[in-house]
Amino acid sequence: MPLVRDGKALYLAYGLEVWRTTDGKKRDLGPGAIVQVNHPRDGSTSLFNAINLNAATGVAGTDPSALGLPSDTDLSDLDFDAIEVANASSENDFEQVFADWLQLVGNGHRACATGSSDSHGLAAYAGEARTYVYVGPGNDDPRTIDQDAIVAAIRARRVVVGTGAFVTAGIETGATTTLPGDTASVTGEVRLRIRVQAAPWRQLQRIRIYRGAAEVQAIELDPQDTSTIRYDQVVTLPLPATDTFYVVRVDATGAGAPVNDSAMPSFTNPVFVDVP
Helix, strand or coil, X not given: CCEEECCEXXXXXXXXXXXXXXXXXXXXXXXXXXXXXCCCCCCCCCHHHHCCEECCCCEECCCXXXXXXXXXXXXXXXXXXXXXXXXXXXXXHHHHHHHHHHHHHHCCCCCEEEEECCCCCCCCCCCCCEEEECCCCCCCCCCCCCHHHHHHHHHCCCEEEECCXXXXXXXXXXXXXXXXXCEEECCCCEEEEEEEXXXXXXXXXXXXXXXXXXXXXXXXXXXXXCCCEEEEEEEEECCCCCCEEEEEEEEECCCCCCCCCCCCCEEECCEEEECC
């Protein structure tokens, strides 16, 4: 239910009242809770818009009293675990939320990117955006899945978001390849292993590689390719000057009928690089 303050409805689903009580204090949700900010740029009551967040600085510009909170409430204390970056019901906000998330990660925020279809109603497509969580080999049987393992994986950002494509990426270090959320120490060129899989109905046009919040390389794909594996190669990148992270994104062309009704990208969570 929405909490109403001075005629303003602050929806619990949008994130603000999940971890703040009406007096501005943090809620104690327990160690097994994941706090996720849902569609943070979808309208004036969504979290990032409501607090007027500058993602580049991590500073909220709204006066807390305008939201019915005590004036000394620190709205810039963004103590959440995940951000719903891909949301099929608010896909027009994707580019802004994606940029917000990259900037927050660059500033050291721990937020894991997630996706969902948000399909309210019979006419809405289900599964347009999905969150894939890596819980380890042999641990993904729905009958025996460990909820604590899912929570731990989300907090570790061992997650990719798929919208008809499934993209994974990691840093090759010797005989091993890191996972999203992992940190690799590199002393020479960065060897970024990228693998893109997709269903035949999902047309893909481009892989984008981000270093921090900036796109550093694009790889064109053939939209007419209907094979299961669209790309599986190592991309060599120059050694960065400082510690950083990489995110790999795959852009679609077309909505993906008859299964999907959205051209939102698929993407990984950050792969971190430590430069000695």
